[in-house]
Amino acid sequence: MTLTGPVARFRALPLRSRLALLVTVAVTLAVAAVAAVSWVMVRTQLEQQLDSALRSTNASAQANQTLTRLGCQEQVPGAFVNNLSAQVQIVLPTGGRCWVDGKNTLPVTGYDLEVARGKHGAVMYDGRTTDGTPVRIYTQPVEAGTGIVAISVAKPLADIDKPLSTLAWVLVLVSAIGVVCAGAAGLWVARTGLRPVDELTGAVEHIARTEDLTVRIPDHGDDEIARLSRSFNSMTAALASSRDRQAQLIADAGHELRTPLTSMRTNIELLAHSESTGRAIPPEDRRELLASVKAQMAELASLIGDLQELSRPDAAPPGPLGVVPLHEIAGTALSRARLRGPELTFSAELEPWYVRGEAAALERAVINILDNAVKFSPPGGAVEVALRAGELTVRDHGPGVPAEDLPYVFERFWRSSSARALPGSGLGLSIVARTVRRAGGSAELRAARDGGPGAEAVLRIPGAPTPPPAGPSVAADR
Incomplete structure (x- = not known):
C-alpha cells in the first residue's frame, strides 16, 4: 500500500530531519501541556484568593449600621466603599436597591432576590456592573432591623484577568x-547520534564503489x-575471507585441472598426428x-564432481535427512574398496550404529577415507576398519602422514609431498x-596408536546403537 499525504512527506524526509522534527514536536507538546496546566493552576489560585477576599469583607455589620443610621438612603459617603475596595449594594426582598455605593x-x-427573601444562602457568581464591567459578586443574607436583606x-475580574494575561504572554x-x-x-x-551511521553509510558506499573489503569502522563503546x-x-x-577462499579455490582448481x-x-x-601423417602407432x-x-x-x-560438492555453501540445505545405519553404509563402502584394492587384505568389525544424516553423502565420505587407505597401502598390505560406539x-599400513602435515590434511587441494605423485585432487578429505x-x-587423521606404520582416519558421529521407535520420518519433520 502506497502512503500519501503528510505521512508520505514525513517518511520522505532524511532520518536526521525526522528525528529533529519528532524531538521538536514532543518538546512542543510537553511545553504546551506544562504552560496550560500552569495557567489553569494560577487562574484557580487567583480565583480562590478573590473569593476569599470577598468572603472576608466585613460588609454585614457596616451595612446594618448604615441601614439604621441613614434610614436606607440611596447614597452614603464614599469612605465606606473605599474601606471595602469593592462595589457594594443592599438588595431588599421587594427587589429594590436600598443602598448602593x-x-x-x-x-x-x-x-440576589432569593438570598434577600431567605430562599437561599450566600452565593458567589460572575456578573457585570451596569456599565458592563466584569465582576465577581458575593451575595449573603443579613439580619437587619426591618428583616432579612441581601x-x-x-x-x-480585572484583578484576575490582567495577571493571567501577563502570565499567558510570558x-x-x-x-x-x-x-x-x-x-x-x-x-x-x-547529527551527533547519527554520525556513526553516516560513517557506516560512507563505508558501505566505499565498498560498493571500490569492492575494498578491508575497510573497518571504529566500534568503541557498547551501545547499539x-x-x-x-x-x-x-x-x-x-x-x-570468503572472497579469498573463492580466489584460492579457483587458483587451486585451475592448477589441478591443468595437469590432466x-x-x-x-x-x-x-x-591425431598419427592419423594425419599415416604413421601408425604400435598397437601396444x-x-x-x-x-x-x-x-x-x-x-x-x-x-x-568434487568441485561441485565443495561449491555448495555450508549454509545450503543438504539432501534428504533421516536416521540411517552407519554400519551398513560402512559395509557398502567396504565392498567397493575391496574392488579397488583386490591385492589388499581387509578386516572389519562393524557394530550397529544409527545416525541422523544424508545417506549418500555419508557413504561418499566413508568411501573417500577407504580410498585413501587403499591408495597409500603397500602391495599385499592390510586395511583395518572398525565401528565402535559411533567412532x-x-x-592402513602405508607410509603415514608426517606430524607437521596433520593440521592441514583436511584443507582443500592440500597434498603431502609423498602424495603428489599419486592420482587424486586433494579434495577427498575436505x-x-x-x-x-x-x-x-x-573427523581426525592421526598416526597409528600402536606406534606401527600407517595412519588412522577417525570419524565420530553422534547417534545410538538402536534405531529410534517408529514414527514420522526425520525428513518429513523438516
Missing part, C-alpha cells in the same frame, strides 16, 4: 524559546551503534595412450570433514 451600580439578579459585594514567549531551543537541540542530537559497527566489521571480514588437461592434450595430439603404445586418456578423463570427472576408524561436520560429528 461604589464606582458603578450592580443589577439585581435572581440570585448585601452584594463585587470586585472587578508562557507563550518562554514556550516559543523552549521550542526553538528544542528544535536546535534535536537537530544537534540527531557500536554493536552495529562490530557486526558490519564482522560481515566485511567474513566477505573478505595438458597430459590429455598431448596424448590426443599424438593420436596406442593402447597405453588410450588408457591414459581414459584415466585422465576419469580424473577430470572426479575432480569436477569409525580406518587404519569433503569428508565437511560431510561429518554437517552430521554433527568430527
